[in-house]
Amino acid sequence: MRIVCPFCGERELGEFTYLGDAKPQRPAAGADAVYDYVYLRDNVAGVMSEHWYHGGGCRAWLKVTRNTLTHEISAVEPAAGAGAAKVGA
Amino acid sequence: MRGNQANRLNDGGLIDRSAPLNFRFxxxxxxxxEGDTLASALVANGVKLVGRSFKYHRPRGILTAGSEEPNALVELRSGARREPNTKATTAELYEGLEAASQNRWPSLNFDVMSVNQLFAPIFVAGFYYKTFMWPAKFWEAIYEPAIRRAAGLGRAAGLSDPDHYDKVWAHCDVVIAGSGPAGLAAALAAGRSGARVILCEEDFVLGGRLLADGGTIDGLSAAEWVARTVAELEALPDVRIMTRTTLFGVYDGGTYGAIERVNDHLPAPPEHQVRQRLWRIVAKRCVVAAGAIERPIVFAGNDTPGVMMASAMRSYINRYAATPARRIALFTNNEDGWRTAETAIAAGLQVAAVIDARPDVSPAHRSLASKGGFPVLHGSVSGVDGGKSGVRKISVSLTGGARAEVEADGLAVSGGWNPAVGLTSYHRGRPKWRDDIAAFVPDGAPPGMVAAGAANGAFGLGACLREGFEAGATAARDAGRSGNTGSMPVADDAAFSLTPLWHVAGKGKAFVDQQHDVTASDVELAQREGFQSVEHLKRYTTLGMATDQGKTSNVAGLAIMAAVSGKSIPETGTTIYRPPYVPVAIGAFAGHHRDENFHATRLTPSHHWAAEQGAIFVDTGLWKRAQWYPRAGEKDWLESVTREVKAVRSGVGFCDVSTLGKIDVHGPDAGAFLDRVYINAFSSLAVGKARYGLMLREDGIVYDDGTTSRLAEDHYFLTTTTAKAGLVMQHLEFCRQVLFPELDVQLTSVSDQWAQFSIAGPKTRDLLKEIVDPAEDLSNEGFPFMGAREVKLRGGLKARLFRISFSGEMAFEISVPARYGEAMARNLMIAGKPFGVTPYGTEALGVMRIEKGHVAGPELNGTTTAADLGLGKMMSTKKDFIGRVMAGREALTALNRQVVVGIKPTDKARRLRSGAHIIPKGETPGPDNDQGYVTSVCFSPVLDQWIGLGLVERGRERIGEIVRAHDPLRGEDYDVELCNSVFYDPDGGRQRG
Structure with missing residues (x-):
């Protein structure tokens, strides 16, 4: 598999580390909400938004839109805080 | 020199008669x-029997002339280079080649195990499952070893592979698999368009079937056309032609795997050269021109030596000028098979008869028969008379019921052609059935890939050229190359008429899968026993599961299955195709990553100095760390380690701790960021101070620990454990970029930038004064416990100094730029000489941390909470942090959790072992009474006995209780006392002083 890193260009899978579903947002509080966030994951057969880490490159966390059936990657965008600039600055 | 090659034609073929080669079989x-394969050389020498079969030890000969060969498997080479299951049909001949037949004892001609044939009725499908059922314990001890001895293939060398393998990447516009007419035409069109092309050919000569079947292209002979085409391709700047290279797999994102047999055609690779090279090719487009595989017809005795695929027979005669038989019979169900009769006559061989299963034979072939003086029999071969010396007589069931016999010493068989649908199906693609050629053809392909020519079911020469050329042109255009493709090569298309025939009923074993000895009746039996799905059929009978992956057998197996279940072949379907297309050595996948290069090796900045000191090194992750420094006269490690500990506790010692992960945290929000990732507060840490921090996972379990120092208002310096250095960096980047992007903070990994030494012991300050600039105040007031700041060293070098202690002694850690690390170690030795400075290793480091009750890897084991480690009070209640909510879960706060506690044997002389389980006194050891285990142990020089830490249920409430340490692994059981985990200087006076 090959991922086009927005900072480094097209790179090979071995440079990246997979984390998982990028959809759940970390809740500020609430035991149930945090439990859901930590443990409950959709097992999507199809298009999914995922977190990948470009540890073998620029160390950016990426949001990769990938079809889990075909491995087709339709979009790659940097995480909100990736890169040197502060969000909103 | 012709030597003993009695079956070699006097002229013709792509062999170099001026280059004779000697070999042994x-x-x-x-x-x-030169130009022979081992198989063609054996054919030329009249060798028909080349192996014994897998299960029944039946005599077997050469069936094919390519990588689909199921029978002619040999052990090639000897000693450490002995390679089992090598196909004689693809192994190139070289001077001095040594090969041995497989699966026979004591010899190929007289094989004791061939008595298996007499017991054949019990070796039916699933016989392992049915026969060796009881008693269960006999399986491992008796049945399996016996079966493995009897049934098997070649023997592995059992020695370390002496050769090197390479792994490389390549990038191109168009990669092409196969250099037959379709592949060469594709390369022409793509190459002329200006595309970067890689053409992979499995064989050592380009041309594919043209090498055996010839033909006329653009008015030239096939050989002339191939030569002209290759010359044109070689003149193109961006076309790379790779022979001896099989494209074996397709992976996501247009990545292809190819194995190049760089030096397999030589006795051994030349010095400094690799044997094989694994290519990972990234291509925008791929043209699969991998051709088709001729398929056998299943009939009784179809495995007799001398029965050969019709196309293979043409290969041996035309390409290698070697005649597999003198009097050849041909059994075909299609037009193409007749070419073998033409070839045989042209080579001056006798044709005994053509047995054609079709109702009609073309007039041209009728006149060929009358000219050649051989009969055309309408019907099927129903039996073969012959043994290990080969085919003698062939029984024929004539259409209408009569029988005939044909005397011949060779039988060519053609059941039609199966397109090589592997590559196009490797992404779970299912090929589709085409009735007109009675074969599966690709039905779509992975993105960017297209099949052309015979691989796509186009069997005519003209069609192959056309499809290949068009596929090459389209691929180049899709890749953005639009140069002029020039004119397309043109040839006539031969007619292809076929009447499907899979299996001829008859007496005797009729083999579907010759490599795994699966017969037609095994397939029928499996179907009767309810194995209706092809995937079940495959696994129950092992059809297609041998090293040839059923290239000559799968479709026939499906067809027989379909016939007995009353379904059509497309309804029956195929099994899933999986790479690799041909076996690929594990060594090639490993490449240079073996032995000491299995992974990268990281050396600490003081490594070379430590090696000079005679340090014993231990692997910790990728690092080599000095474990202890033995001195002359010390009888074992324990004596050395004990000396090092005593030297630190009474004087001064130092240890390279550069392997700790080090991260610079910068920015106005650095403190706020650390507050969120650690359970304790760091925004409140004063500049110039260090603090121990504990990090949780989001699920509330402890993740990592380490000290973090505040070097400036907006600059923290964070350390991690050695093991988690990379992972913590990844985790913190996740927190920064994904969870808390609003914080203005940046992380920089500086693990490799700083060499860090721990200097410990009551004389630490004396030593440091020799190193640090006299203007720096190192007094307890000027540099108190947990102080951290930049200092100037004597000579002007800037360093970071941290007054932190892992050993429990008065201690500092000093950081210098990594390039000064070795000099620092040498300097400490010189400056410390008056104080008896002693370098110590990780073992002494571990002893002192256990004596102090500090937790480390064995306690931070992915199941423990902060409270389990005795650090629950560090958890801030004033802020949110990663893991806070989940750490409050009922099970993680339960009162009966196993918590860290000190452990010492009641018998002071006894050695404590980690891993021993803690059982209450008077209870029977077992899961119900298991209260925890010993996590870390050491011999404590201070206490003069073995001590340890353990995770024990309610351990801290049970201080003073005597329990059992039960160690079934070592057969030990002894009493231990639960005690305070801080064995040494519990009030911490020494480190503060």
Missing amino acids: DGKAFSGF
């Missing part, structure tokens, strides 16, 4: 020529 000397 089963110890017997033979000769062949």
Whole structure:
């Protein structure tokens, strides 16, 4: 598999580390909400938004839109805080 | 020199008669020529029997002339280079080649295990499952070893592979698999368009079937056309032609795997050269021109040596000028098979008869028969009379019911052609059935890939050229190359008429899968026993599961299955195709990553100095760390380690701790960021101070620990454990970029930038004064416990100094730029000489941390909470942090959790072992009474006995209780006392002083 890193260009899978579903947002509080966030994951057969880490490159966390059936990657965008600039600055 | 090559034609073929080669097969000397394969050389020498079969030990000969070969598997080479299951049909002949037949004892001609044939009725499908059922314990001890001895293939060398393998990447516009007419035409069109092309050919000569079947292209002979085309391709700047290279797999994102047999055609690779090279090719487009595989017809005795695929027979005669038989019979169900009769006559061989299963034979072939003086029999071969010396007589069931017999010493068989649908199906693609050619053809392909020519079911020469050329042109255009493709090569298309025939009923074993000895009746039996799905059929009978992956057998197996279940072949379907297309050595996948290069090796900045000191190194992750420094006269590690500990506790010692992960945290929000990732507060840490921090996972379990120092208002310096250095960096980047992007903070990994030494012991300050600039105040007031700041060293170098202690002694850690690390170690030795400075290793480091009750890897084991480690009070209640909510879960706060506690044997002389389980006194050891285990142990020089830490249920409430340490692994059981985990200087006076 090959991922086009927005900072480094097209790179090979071995440079990246997979984390998982990028959809759940970390809740500020609430035991149930945090439990859901930590443990409950959709097992999507199809298009999914995922977190990948470009540890073998620029160390950016990426949001990769990938079809889990075909491995087709339709979009790659940097995480909100990736890169040197502060969000909103 | 012709030597003993009695079956070699006087002229013709792509062999170099001026380059004779000697080789040995089963110890017997033979000769062949440059350009031969081992199989063609054996054919030329009249060797028909080349192996014994897998299960029944039946005599087997050469069936094919390519990588689909199921029978002619040999052990090639000897000693450490002995390679089992090598196909004689693809192994190139070289001077001095040694090969041995497989699966026979004591010899190929007289094989004791061939009595298996007499017991054949019990070796039916699933016989392992049915026969060796009881008693269960006999399986491992008796049944399996016996079966493995009897049934098997070649023997592995059992020695370390002496050769090197390479792994490389390549990038191109168009990669092409196969250099037959379709592949060459594709390369022409793509190459002329200006595309970067890689053409992979499995064989060592380009041309594919053109090498055996010839033909006329653009008015030239096939050989002339191939030569002209290759010359044009070689002149193109961006076309790379790779022979001896099989494209074996397709992976996501247009990545292809190819194995290049760089030096397999030589006795051994030349010095400094690799044997094989694994290519990972990234291509925008791929043209699969991998051709088709001729398929056998299943009939009784179809495995007799001398029965050969019709196309293979043409290969041996035309390409290698070697005649597999003198009097050949041909059994075909299609037009193409007749070419073998033409070839045989042209080579001056006798044709005994053509047995054609079709109702009609073309007039041209009728006149060929009358000219050649051989009969055309309408019907099927129903049996073969012959044994290990080969085919003698062939029984024919004539259409209408009569029988006939044909005397011949060779039988060519053609059941039609199966397109090589592997590559196009490797992404779970299912090929589709085409009735007109009675074969599966690709039905779509992975993105960017297209099949052309015979691989796509186009069997005519003209069609192959056309499809290949168009596929090459389209691929180049899709890749953005639009140069002029020039004119397309043109040839006539031969007619292809076929009447499907899979299996001829008859007496005797009729083999579907010759490599795994699966017969037609095994397939029928499996179907009767309810194995209706092809995937079940495959696994129950092992059809297609041998090293050839059923290239000559799968479709016939499906067809027989379909016939007995009353379904059509497309309804029956195929099994899933999986790479690799041909076996690929594990060594090639490993490449240079073996032995000491299995992974990268990281050396600490003081490594070379430590090696000079005679340090014993231990692997910790990728690092080599000094474990202890033995001195002359010390009898074992324990004596050395004990000396090092005593030297630190009474004087001064130092240890390279550069392996700790080090991260610079910068920015106005650095403190706020650390507050969120650690359970304790760091925004409140004063500049110039260090603090121990504990990090949780989001699920509330402890993740990592380490000290973090505040070097400036907006600059923290964070350390991690050695093991988690990379992972913590990844985790913190996740927190920064994904969870808390609003914080203005940046992280920089500086693990490799700083060499860090721990200097510990009551004389630490004396030593440091020799190192640090006299203007720096190192007094307890000027540099108190947990102080951290930049200092100037004597000579002007800037360093970071941290007054932190892992050993429990008065201690500092000093950081210098990594390039000064070795000099620092040498300097400490010189400056410390008056104080008896002692370098110590990780073992002494571990002893002192256990004596102090500090937790480390064995306690931070992925199941423990902060409270389990005795650090629950560090958890801030004033802020949110990663893991806070989940750490409050009922099970993680339960009162009966196993918590860290000190452990010492009641018998002071006894050695404590980690891993021993803690059982209450008077209870029977077992899961119900298991209260925890010993996590870390050491011999404590201070207490003069073995001590340890453990995770024990309610351990801290049970201080003073005597329990059992039960160690079934070592057969030990002894009493231990639960005690305070801080064995040494519990009030911490020494480190503060």
